[in-house]
Amino acid sequence: MLKKLITPLLIVLLFSRLAFAETSLLNVSYDVSREYYKDLNPAFIKYWKAKTGESITINQSHGGSSKQARSVVDGLAADVITMNRSPDIDVLFDKAKLIPKDWQKRLPNASVPTASTSVFLVRKGNPKKIKDWDDLVKPDVQVVIPNPKTSGNGKYSYLAAWGYVLKNGGDDAKAKDFVTTLFKNVPVLDTGGRGATTTFAQRDIGDALITFENEVFLIQKELGADKFEVVYPSISVLAENPVALVDKVVDKRKTRALAQAYLEYHFSEAGQDIAAKHFLRPQVESAVAKHYENFKPIKLFKVEDVFGSWSKAEKTHFADGAIFDQIYAK
Amino acid sequence: MSATITQYRKYHSKVGRSRATSESTLVRYSLIGITLAFLGLFLLLPLLAVFTEALRKGFETYFSALIEPDALSAIQLTLTATAISLPLNLVFGVAAAWAIAKFEFKGKSFLITLIDLPFAVSPVIAGLIYVLIFGAQGWVGGWMSDHDFKVIFAIPGIVLATIFVTFPFVARELIPLMQAQGKEEEEAAMVLGANGWQMFWHVTLPNIKWGLLYGVILCNARAMGEFGAVSVVSGHIRGLTNTLPLHVEILYNEYNYAAAFAVASILALLALLTLALKTYVEWQSAKNAAGIEKEIMEREIKE
Numbered sequence: 001m002l003k004k005l006i007t008p009l010l011i012v013l014l015f016s017r018l019a020f021a022e023t024s025l026l027n028v029s030y031d032v033s034r035e036y037y038k039d040l041n042p043a044f045i046k047y048w049k050a051k052t053g054e055s056i057t058i059n060q061s062h063g064g065s066s067k068q069a070r071s072v073v074d075g076l077a078a079d080v081i082t083m084n085r086s087p088d089i090d091v092l093f094d095k096a097k098l099i100p101k102d103w104q105k106r107l108p109n110a111s112v113p114t115a116s117t118s119v120f121l122v123r124k125g126n127p128k129k130i131k132d133w134d135d136l137v138k139p140d141v142q143v144v145i146p147n148p149k150t151s152g153n154g155k156y157s158y159l160a161a162w163g164y165v166l167k168n169g170g171d172d173a174k175a176k177d178f179v180t181t182l183f184k185n186v187p188v189l190d191t192g193g194r195g196a197t198t199t200f201a202q203r204d205i206g207d208a209l210i211t212f213e214n215e216v217f218l219i220q221k222e223l224g225a226d227k228f229e230v231v232y233p234s235i236s237v238l239a240e241n242p243v244a245l246v247d248k249v250v251d252k253r254k255t256r257a258l259a260q261a262y263l264e265y266h267f268s269e270a271g272q273d274i275a276a277k278h279f280l281r282p283q284v285e286s287a288v289a290k291h292y293e294n295f296k297p298i299k300l301f302k303v304e305d306v307f308g309s310w311s312k313a314e315k316t317h318f319a320d321g322a323i324f325d326q327i328y329a330k
Numbered sequence: 331m332s333a334t335i336t337q338y339r340k341y342h343s344k345v346g347r348s349r350a351t352s353e354s355t356l357v358r359y360s361l362i363g364i365t366l367a368f369l370g371l372f373l374l375l376p377l378l379a380v381f382t383e384a385l386r387k388g389f390e391t392y393f394s395a396l397i398e399p400d401a402l403s404a405i406q407l408t409l410t411a412t413a414i415s416l417p418l419n420l421v422f423g424v425a426a427a428w429a430i431a432k433f434e435f436k437g438k439s440f441l442i443t444l445i446d447l448p449f450a451v452s453p454v455i456a457g458l459i460y461v462l463i464f465g466a467q468g469w470v471g472g473w474m475s476d477h478d479f480k481v482i483f484a485i486p487g488i489v490l491a492t493i494f495v496t497f498p499f500v501a502r503e504l505i506p507l508m509q510a511q512g513k514e515e516e517e518a519a520m521v522l523g524a525n526g527w528q529m530f531w532h533v534t535l536p537n538i539k540w541g542l543l544y545g546v547i548l549c550n551a552r553a554m555g556e557f558g559a560v561s562v563v564s565g566h567i568r569g570l571t572n573t574l575p576l577h578v579e580i581l582y583n584e585y586n587y588a589a590a591f592a593v594a595s596i597l598a599l600l601a602l603l604t605l606a607l608k609t610y611v612e613w614q615s616a617k618n619a620a621g622i623e624k625e626i627m628e629r630e631i632k633e
Contacts, residue, residue, distance in 0.1 A: 026567060031583075059567045059568060059569065059570055061566045062580075071483065071565055073467060075467075075483060076483040077480070095467070096466060194583045218585075
């Protein structure tokens with residue numbers, strides 16, 4: 001009898017705990033941005049407290065970017081969404097009309113505060129002499145890349161390899177051959193960036209890992225700088241990390257002003273400095289100059305410039321039955 | 331029936347272990363050896379690994395990983411989800427087993443199949459079902475979000491998912507037990523003038539208490555350890571909707587291996603505790619059964 005009383009009571013308590021939460025934001029983000037936000041959030045909380053006197057909390061949710069976007073579409077109440085590809089934010093408009101179509105116009109630099117690029121991590125001493133994309137398609141080389149079907153990280157790696165061929169005077173047919181050979185050298189396709197890191201660094205599989213520049217430096221920091229070496233290819237893709245506030249959620253939770261300030265903080269000098277500290281390339285011009293020497297200047301191309309647009313790249317390369325499916329099935 | 335059993339026992343004790351029904355020493359010991367090696371390799375070694383990894387950086391790191399706010403809230407959430415789903419499953423399990431074991435009705439086998447459904451369905455599907463129903467794009471999601479009800483990506487969703495995967499444990503444990511016991515004792519209680527509650531409290535419950543406890547223990551173990559279904563509905567908000575198993579995954583993905591194994595060791599300890607409890611309950615119920623059997627035999631001898 002007692003149990004019958006306690007259960008509803010507990011449920012009521014739980015609901016009330018949710019209903020009367022203090023001022024808070026939920027930031028739904030991609031997989032490998034955790035360390036960055038562990039620094040950025042406390043800095044913003046301090047800044048906001050000094051500015052308005054209000055104490056806030058920022059909650060974080062991390063996971064594979066497409067999965068995270070899907071969760072927001074399904075009702076995860078994200079005030080802001082911070083992703084590593086614009087299509088993962090576009091989907092909030094396409095599938096649920098949670099944001100306007102032109103969301104990228106609301107913040108500076110097309111809502112992109114930071115960026116990264118796909119680079120290589122090789123084992124100490126670079127035993128396989130991997131210097132550029134060409135070296136990854138040699139028959140005796142094994143490359144670890146996260147699955148381009150499920151991870152933004154993998155998509156960027158794939159497009160970077162494709163773009164490398166085009167930028168060196170090749171055509172689409174040549175690029176397809178090149179990428180086909182590259183993926184023949186991939187022993188495992190992990191679903192996300194962190195999974196690929198574990199495969200390469202913990203399980204000792206593969207001669208090279210292709211992943212984001214910021215992830216590569218984090219691996220060195222966490223797992224030992226003496227075990228791995230970073231290799232910059234001659235050219236790679238600019239992996240932009242866009243941010244957006246989710247209109248439907250902030251209007252309902254009445255957090256629009258806070259969410260807007262939080263996103264703007266990403267573009268502030270302090271925010272850009274924190275990004276640089278975590279090896280994310282600052283995108284605000286003054287900060288780019290300030291942190292110039294920390295980032296190796298390599299040739300970078302935007303997805304839009306080589307593939308027209310992200311949605312075109314998705315359709316021709318990653319949709320069901322598109323090029324990636326064809327080459328990986330072979 | 332019991333007379334034949336007694337006869338058989340007498341015969342058996344006279345003959346002792348017959349050569350025809352047992353293997354040679356070599357075969358026996360090699361089978362035992364293989365079993366032990368297998369258990370050691372696949373059960374004991376991983377268990378040891380969890381604790382060594384957890385304590386690799388010393389006790390201080392171990393405890394600081396456990397009292398970290400996100401870990402505490404994960405522990406709290408796991409206990410809350412278990413505390414809600416356990417009594418609900420208990421009530422349901424007893425009611426279902428009672429109905430199935432003591433009564434005949436149409437659709438009984440269908441009900442049994444339904445109870446087994448969570449065993450057959452992958453936990454991921456179980457989670458997705460709730461996303462499809464309660465998600466913002468789901469059947470009732472629009473109405474729910476208009477009225478500020480949160481189910482998935484919040485605690486109620488986690489509780490629902492936990493209930494779903496632990497649904498069959500209590501009922502499955504009780505049904506064969508209650509069927510074996512038959513309904514004579516309950517009928518006798520009724521004839522002697524007991525009302526429904528009295529019959530349940532004084533006759534049925536004492537008869538099934540060990541089986542019931544066993545079911546609850548299993549249910550508890552699964553509720554605390556469930557990963558798949560909860561992962562789908564959780565939303566992975568740190569400090570709010572992460573249960574212990576999800577917290578382990580997060581820590582592991584953040585290169586925080588010592589902390590991940592520290593939290594994992596809590597789950598392992600809970601599992602060991604559950605096993606100890608389970609063994610105790612089995613021992614108690616065996617003693618109970620032996621007592622009843624002895625009583626019956628003594629009665630027969632007197633007769």
